[in-house]
Amino acid sequence: MKRKSGIIFAADLQNEEHLISIISEIADNIDAVKIGYPLVLSSGIQIVKKIKNICDIPIIADFKIMDTSVIATTIVKIALYSGCDGVMLCGVIGPTAISDCIEIAGKNMIFVFTEFTQPDGLINPKLSDDVARIAKDLGAYGIQAPGTKPDRVKRLREIVGSDLTIISCGIGAQGPPPGSAIKAGADFEIIGRAIYDSKNPKFAIKEIEKRISNVLRKNTYD
Amino acid sequence: MKRKSGIIFAADLQNEEHLISIISEIADNIDAVKIGYPLVLSSGIQIVKKIKNICDIPIIADFKIMDTSVIATTIVKIALYSGCDGVMLCGVIGPTAISDCIEIAGKNMIFVFTEFTQPDGLINPKLSDDVARIAKDLGAYGIQAPGTKPDRVKRLREIVGSDLTIISCGIGAQGPPPGSAIKAGADFEIIGRAIYDSKNPKFAIKEIEKRISNVLRKNTYD
Numbered sequence: 211m212k213r214k215s216g217i218i219f220a221a222d223l224q225n226e227e228h229l230i231s232i233i234s235e236i237a238d239n240i241d242a243v244k245i246g247y248p249l250v251l252s253s254g255i256q257i258v259k260k261i262k263n264i265c266d267i268p269i270i271a272d273f274k275i276m277d278t279s280v281i282a283t284t285i286v287k288i289a290l291y292s293g294c295d296g297v298m299l300c301g302v303i304g305p306t307a308i309s310d311c312i313e314i315a316g317k318n319m320i321f322v323f324t325e326f327t328q329p330d331g332l333i334n335p336k337l338s339d340d341v342a343r344i345a346k347d348l349g350a351y352g353i354q355a356p357g358t359k360p361d362r363v364k365r366l367r368e369i370v371g372s373d374l375t376i377i378s379c380g381i382g383a384q385g386p387p388p389g390s391a392i393k394a395g396a397d398f399e400i401i402g403r404a405i406y407d408s409k410n411p412k413f414a415i416k417e418i419e420k421r422i423s424n425v426l427r428k429n430t431y432d
Numbered sequence: 433m434k435r436k437s438g439i440i441f442a443a444d445l446q447n448e449e450h451l452i453s454i455i456s457e458i459a460d461n462i463d464a465v466k467i468g469y470p471l472v473l474s475s476g477i478q479i480v481k482k483i484k485n486i487c488d489i490p491i492i493a494d495f496k497i498m499d500t501s502v503i504a505t506t507i508v509k510i511a512l513y514s515g516c517d518g519v520m521l522c523g524v525i526g527p528t529a530i531s532d533c534i535e536i537a538g539k540n541m542i543f544v545f546t547e548f549t550q551p552d553g554l555i556n557p558k559l560s561d562d563v564a565r566i567a568k569d570l571g572a573y574g575i576q577a578p579g580t581k582p583d584r585v586k587r588l589r590e591i592v593g594s595d596l597t598i599i600s601c602g603i604g605a606q607g608p609p610p611g612s613a614i615k616a617g618a619d620f621e622i623i624g625r626a627i628y629d630s631k632n633p634k635f636a637i638k639e640i641e642k643r644i645s646n647v648l649r650k651n652t653y654d
Contacts, residue, residue: 248506251510277469277496281444281470285470292473303548304548304552304553306550306552328500332559
């Protein structure tokens with residue numbers, strides 16, 4: 211996945227028309243679109259091809275899969291068949307299911323979710339570290355690390371090294387400013403509400419882009 | 433949720449016609465239908481109302497939600513609005529998101545997933561015990577416990593007491609015989625492949641019913 215702006219748009223809107231209108235407006239400023247269940251349950255998985263029709267950028271299915279291998283691989287197959295370029299699964303499902311999903315995905319991207327952005331999530335740093343190690347050992351494309359916890363992003367980067375892509379959620383609406391997760395070691399920041407809740411999404415994303423660009427220019431991890 | 437047979441049908445089929453045909457055939461023998469993402473992604477969430485049209489039994493959305501409160505409650509709302517009677521979320525999302533989902537669900541059922549059936553799942557017994565305690569303290573309707581691990585079902589029953597409903601997956605195709613999870617302390621067993629992969633689903637479910645009935649007649653937990 212190529213980085214231009216460092217922004218992955220979290221398409222958590224349920225209003226399809228509004229969503230398509232925003233994506234058309236900001237397509238040049240984003241590197242990928244992340245779609246989750248609120249959108250897919252409301253619009254159907256067909257939404258993937260509708261988004262592809264207006265912009266040719268990677269779509270990541272943030273399905274945070276929490277099932278056994280049989281169901282997990284089935285969900286991956288459906289997502290890829292529907293046009294997604296990557297799928298997110300939860301690392302706590304364990305090495306067998308993760309490995310089977312990576313195999314099924316082939317050249318497509320499997321991202322492994324490590325731990326939560328919310329402070330009372332029950333995946334602790336030790337478990338999250340274990341998940342990151344497994345993701346690296348099995349050759350996942352990347353991991354998701356919590357943008358609300360820069361120290362954890364930094365630690366997870368130490369574990370996975372430079373081979374894996376780190377995408378970070380929780381930027382903007384949940385508190386941390388744009389650029390902070392990339393500064394801590396992430397490759398991309400997943401931003402949703404700070405863009406689609408803005409009165410002027412194009413202006414909002416340009417401001418975000420500037421802040422990330424300032425961090426990228428320094429070209430160092432803290 | 434009333435228990436007659438003790439069987440929750442795991443509707444993991446992706447062929448809608450086949451699914452509707454099997455549910456029509458076995459509707460009298462099951463207490464609820466559990467739908468998951470493979471089905472919903474293939475058929476759309478509208479499948480819930482199609483199932484309701486042929487049988488008036490509870491439908492549980494096995495969405496194993498792994499998100500922050502904002503997204504988790506949105507998914508619960510969509511599932512209930514679509515006709516589901518219960519939703520499964522993952523206990524590791526933590527007390528705030530669980531509590532918010534229980535509040536949103538009102539009289540509908542929130543089930544909290546504790547730990548995996550697969551042996552290499554990374555949610556260990558201690559974390560699973562913590563999740564069960566939180567589910568009980570927050571007033572969840574029930575928990576999901578791994579039918580492949582009868583000792584864990586027994587322990588989780590000790591933790592949640594008799595107030596919470598325990599549903600157990602992994603029965604049949606993953607190894608344990610019908611009745612074994614109920615014997616260990618569950619209220620319902622979730623069974624899918626052993627029914628829909630059978631050449632004669634009606635015969636298969638009657639055999640399963642008999643075995644569970646033998647356990648229920650003894651009316652004791654091990």
